[in-house]
Amino acid sequence: xxxxxxxxxxxxxxxxxxxxxxxxxxxxxxxxxxxxxxxxxxxxxxxxxxxxxxxxxxxxxxxxxxxxxxxxxxxxxxxxxxxxxxxxxxxxxxxxxxxxxxxxxxxxxxxxxxxxxxxxxxxxxxxxxxxxxxxxxxxxxxxxxxxxxxxxxxxxxxxxxxxxxxxxxxxxxxxxxxxxxxxxxxxxxxxxxxxxxxxxxxxxxxxxxxxxxxxxxxxxxxxxxxxxxxxxxxxxxxxxxxxxxxxxxxxxxxxxxxxxxxxxxxxxxxxxxxxxxxxxxxxxxxxxxxxxxxxxxxxxxxxxxxxxxxxxxxxxxxxxxxxxxxxxxxxxxxxxxxxxxxxxxxxxxxxxxxxxxxxxxxxxxxxxxxxxxxxxxxxxxxxxxxxxxxxxxxxxxxxxxxxxxxxxxxxxxxxxxxxxxxxxxxxxxxxxxxxxxxxxxxxxxxxxxxxxxxxxxxxxxxxxxxxxxxxxxxxxxxxxxxxxxxxxxxxxxxxxxxxx
Amino acid sequence: xxxxxxxxxxxxxxxxxxxxxxxxxxxxxxxxxxxxxxxxxxxxxxxxxxxxxxxxxxxxxxxxxxxxxxxxxxxxxxxxxxxxxxxxxxxxxxxxxxxxxxxxxxxxxxxxxxxxxxxxxxxxxxxxxxxxxxxxxxxxxxxxxxxxxxxxxxxxxxxxxxxxxxxxxxxxxxxxxxxxxxxxxxxxxxxxxxxxxxxxxxxxxxxxxxxxxxxxxxxxxxxxxxxxxxxxxxxxxxxxxxxxxxxxxxxxxxxxxxxxxxxxxxxxxxxxxxxxxxxxxxxxxxxxxxxxxxxxxxxxxxxxxxxxxxxxxxxxxxxxxxxxxxxxxxxxxxxxxxxxxxxxxxxxxxxxxxxxxxxxxxxxxxxxxxxxxxxxxxxxxxxxxxxxxxxxxxxxxxxxxxxxxxxxxxxxxxxxxxxxxxxxxxxxxxxxxxxxxxxxxxxxxxxxxxxxxxxxxxxxxxx
Numbered sequence: 001x002x003x004x005x006x007x008x009x010x011x012x013x014x015x016x017x018x019x020x021x022x023x024x025x026x027x028x029x030x031x032x033x034x035x036x037x038x039x040x041x042x043x044x045x046x047x048x049x050x051x052x053x054x055x056x057x058x059x060x061x062x063x064x065x066x067x068x069x070x071x072x073x074x075x076x077x078x079x080x081x082x083x084x085x086x087x088x089x090x091x092x093x094x095x096x097x098x099x100x101x102x103x104x105x106x107x108x109x110x111x112x113x114x115x116x117x118x119x120x121x122x123x124x125x126x127x128x129x130x131x132x133x134x135x136x137x138x139x140x141x142x143x144x145x146x147x148x149x150x151x152x153x154x155x156x157x158x159x160x161x162x163x164x165x166x167x168x169x170x171x172x173x174x175x176x177x178x179x180x181x182x183x184x185x186x187x188x189x190x191x192x193x194x195x196x197x198x199x200x201x202x203x204x205x206x207x208x209x210x211x212x213x214x215x216x217x218x219x220x221x222x223x224x225x226x227x228x229x230x231x232x233x234x235x236x237x238x239x240x241x242x243x244x245x246x247x248x249x250x251x252x253x254x255x256x257x258x259x260x261x262x263x264x265x266x267x268x269x270x271x272x273x274x275x276x277x278x279x280x281x282x283x284x285x286x287x288x289x290x291x292x293x294x295x296x297x298x299x300x301x302x303x304x305x306x307x308x309x310x311x312x313x314x315x316x317x318x319x320x321x322x323x324x325x326x327x328x329x330x331x332x333x334x335x336x337x338x339x340x341x342x343x344x345x346x347x348x349x350x351x352x353x354x355x356x357x358x359x360x361x362x363x364x365x366x367x368x369x370x371x372x373x374x375x376x377x378x379x380x381x382x383x384x385x386x387x388x389x390x391x392x393x394x395x396x397x398x399x400x401x402x403x404x405x406x407x408x409x410x411x412x413x414x415x416x417x418x419x420x421x422x423x424x425x426x427x428x429x430x431x432x433x434x435x436x437x438x439x440x441x442x443x444x445x446x447x448x449x450x451x452x453x454x455x456x457x458x459x460x461x462x463x464x465x466x467x468x469x470x471x472x473x474x475x476x477x478x479x480x481x482x483x484x485x486x487x488x489x490x491x492x493x494x495x496x497x498x499x500x
Numbered sequence: 501x502x503x504x505x506x507x508x509x510x511x512x513x514x515x516x517x518x519x520x521x522x523x524x525x526x527x528x529x530x531x532x533x534x535x536x537x538x539x540x541x542x543x544x545x546x547x548x549x550x551x552x553x554x555x556x557x558x559x560x561x562x563x564x565x566x567x568x569x570x571x572x573x574x575x576x577x578x579x580x581x582x583x584x585x586x587x588x589x590x591x592x593x594x595x596x597x598x599x600x601x602x603x604x605x606x607x608x609x610x611x612x613x614x615x616x617x618x619x620x621x622x623x624x625x626x627x628x629x630x631x632x633x634x635x636x637x638x639x640x641x642x643x644x645x646x647x648x649x650x651x652x653x654x655x656x657x658x659x660x661x662x663x664x665x666x667x668x669x670x671x672x673x674x675x676x677x678x679x680x681x682x683x684x685x686x687x688x689x690x691x692x693x694x695x696x697x698x699x700x701x702x703x704x705x706x707x708x709x710x711x712x713x714x715x716x717x718x719x720x721x722x723x724x725x726x727x728x729x730x731x732x733x734x735x736x737x738x739x740x741x742x743x744x745x746x747x748x749x750x751x752x753x754x755x756x757x758x759x760x761x762x763x764x765x766x767x768x769x770x771x772x773x774x775x776x777x778x779x780x781x782x783x784x785x786x787x788x789x790x791x792x793x794x795x796x797x798x799x800x801x802x803x804x805x806x807x808x809x810x811x812x813x814x815x816x817x818x819x820x821x822x823x824x825x826x827x828x829x830x831x832x833x834x835x836x837x838x839x840x841x842x843x844x845x846x847x848x849x850x851x852x853x854x855x856x857x858x859x860x861x862x863x864x865x866x867x868x869x870x871x872x873x874x875x876x877x878x879x880x881x882x883x884x885x886x887x888x889x890x891x892x893x894x895x896x897x898x899x900x901x902x903x904x905x906x907x908x909x910x911x912x913x914x915x916x917x918x919x920x921x922x923x924x925x926x927x928x929x930x931x932x933x934x935x936x937x938x939x940x941x942x943x944x945x946x947x948x949x950x951x952x953x954x955x956x957x958x959x960x961x962x963x
Binding site: 069140151154174181184 | 885905912919
């Protein structure tokens with residue numbers, strides 16, 4: 001399968017959106033494009049598994065390599081392994097759902113100025129950045145796509161957002177840019193640290209290996225740089241503001257995809273290419289991510305605004321991703337990737353539901369709501385599902401992912417790792433407290449009079465929710481397909497760490 | 501004889517255009533509009549002829565021409581052509597149109613000789629030829645006091661820097677006994693007198709490039725001068741000086757590399773930080789672009805400090821991109837200010853409401869200046885950083901990378917004003933003339949394509 005399709009299709013869709021004449025056309029083109037992209041992602045899994053079953057043993061499949069800037073040895077090198085395939089599927093699901101929930105974006109204040117086209121254009125550009133990031137095997141190209149995904153977010157939040165949107169947009173763009181400027185320092189460190197043969201090629205660097213002094217010097221740059229994207233404590237402060245100000249689809253992308261760019265980068269670039277650096281700093285990673293998990297959970301308890309609540313809980317949940325990476329065992333790494341996929345779907349669903357509620361009740365304050373189950377049963381059911389997945393109920397993806405992380409963490413036999421695992425486990429109790437409380441307050445109890453005439457979800461919202469729920473349940477009930485997809489990739493990374 | 505004509509072809513063509521304008525001025529007057537179209541056509545031809553060249557030396561190595569130099573000259577030609585398109589609104593109304601272009605082309609001629617010079621004397625003469633006409637041009641808003649003030653500041657600071665340059669050249673001659681670029685490297689041994697002479701030379705470069713702490717004239721001149729002059733100063737003039745700066749550092753003063761490396765580190769950091777911090781506070785868009793261009797020079801210095809062939813190509817590539825992005829930004833400011841007289845960031849609030857095309861071009865230009873992909877500016881900045889990082893101190897690299905973030909902040913400020921802020925009475929719809937539209941299209945195409953078409957960088961890197 002030609003991986004260029006994965007970047008070409010969103011690009012074509014975005015251009016199509018720009019050329020279309022009215023809102024109706026914009027929507028149909030965006031919907032058709034992202035639906036086709038989901039088909040592509042599923043086809044990619046099919047072909048990937050088929051190739052593997054046929055005995056293709058190469059680390060990366062469907063590789064393509066074009067010389068881009070030969071004098072600097074920059075190549076357009078793309079290819080996928082199981083981990084990237086899983087992330088691509090996640091992206092396709094979230095993008096399609098995001099397009100569907102933005103159906104009525106022209107009702108937002110900025111939409112009134114006739115800016116619907118621009119909204120979808122930016123959304124699709126962001127999606128293209130994410131796809132490109134997950135398939136690139138050349139660090140320069142990877143960085144290119146990483147940065148492509150920043151500015152559309154700024155414009156989406158600043159133009160279509162709510163609340164103190166300009167402030168949040170600025171904060172987000174600057175913090176993410178600061179993160180990526182650390183990433184470029186780290187990437188250059190590897191480029192020049194690779195001896196005479198300067199290379200940005202991920203596979204090549206992994207084969208030749210870097211000297212341990214280079215690894216120890218530049219690992220923090222890369223890990224912290226990518227960590228900013230995935231809310232590494234104490235660089236998480238853009239998360240609550242960014243998410244709460246963003247329009248619904250913006251939050252979904254931000255939490256569902258963008259934060260995963262960081263996790264993927266931490267794993268694929270920082271940990272894989274600098275295993276000795278990872279070992280050197282793994283205790284730091286564990287401490288910081290444990291703090292993020294626990295702090296995020298407690299901070300969530302204090303929130304009264306649904307979006308802030310989900311944003312803080314994202315910090316906590318993304319902490320599991322970093323914890324899994326920091327534990328440096330195969331199971332924990334598999335768990336980290338699963339958590340990325342699971343949290344991406346779950347949090348996108350959560351934000352979609354919050355958007356649906358807000359569109360009807362015009363409030364996001366938990367204590368101003370109540371009894372909504374009576375007027376919008378579908379929306380509330382979705383809220384239950386998202387909430388239960390978030391607190392890790394078996395049968396949903398959250399349980400599988402977090403359980404795998406804990407199992408992997410426990411494989412480290414010393415006290416330090418065990419204590420960190422126990423601390424992280426404790427957050428599940430806190431999660432249960434805030435999720436159940438919030439859901440109970442919103443869905444049950446006496447209904448307010450002003451909410452009596454509210455309508456339930458429309459077809460596009462139902463479809464969006466259904467897509468994400470299918471993903472969550474498919475992982476929760478039968479996690480093996482995802483596990484089998486991720487495990488070989490994780491094994492290669494683990495072999496590198498244990499020095500085989 | 502024919503070789504002589506062909507090696508100096510670019511200069512001769514520009515001289516020819518200058519004389520043509522002189523005759524038009526002396527003869528029966530033409531209408532401004534048709535004259536401007538004629539000039540634009542001639543400048544386009546000038547860009548076209550710039551693609552052909554003959555390598556060689558003239559006048560005992562006083563004047564050299566290589567493929568690389570020819571390419572650099574053509575970047576400048578292109579920039580002048582774009583200015584004539586983008587600022588046509590202002591130019592059409594001006595009653596001294598032919599003189600304006602005579603001066604601008606004289607300056608361009610000086611810059612061409614500057615890039616080609618193979619001798620410090622030639623270098624000095626051409627630098628004077630390129631800076632005196634600019635001072636006259638800065639005065640071209642005849643009714644505005646700020647414009648004459650800008651001209652005065654410009655001429656005083658260039659005279660001062662010329663004095664320093666001359667002093668430096670005489671010291672170089674005293675210390676080494678030669679002023680020829682070809683003979684200098686062998687005569688350099690790093691003695692105190694030579695280093696002192698070198699410091700004077702670098703100072704005069706720093707004046708022209710507005711490197712901190714020699715930047716103080718920049719903001720006032722940029723603000724007071726008419727927009728075409730400001731854009732000429734910030735793009736063409738800086739580009740040409742950056743080109744010759746590389747030649748002088750890499751080819752002539754290569755024995756002193758460790759010395760100039762340390763100088764560049766200090767100058768680059770001071771320039772980036774000061775430019776960025778001052779740009780944060782500017783309200784007037786011209787001043788804003790002036791300070792942002794100071795910060796950009798800091799990045800160019802970072803790239804130059806690498807001292808390799810990659811640095812040379814990265815700087816040429818960056819200047820090419822800078823021509824497109826900065827001229828696009830200045831073009832939008834020029835169009836808006838000649839139509840409405842508004843040129844502060846506050847005036848641009850909610851600009852998007854009535855002027856979609858101009859807003860997108862401005863956003864594209866600002867993103868390119870900030871180095872955000874997929875614009876060409878990203879590649880330009882990245883290649884400068886790659887070129888400079890090779891033998892850089894780690895902290896120097898980190899400072900440069902973090903400065904990218906600061907610069908993003910103020911570029912985003914303008915984007916935010918245009919797209920997000922509310923305004924009771926936003927700028928009305930501005931009608932864009934055909935040649936301005938053409939200029940904006942060329943610039944936008946350049947911003948989008950120069951990065952993505954990777955053979956352009958490949959071509960530059962094999963020069």
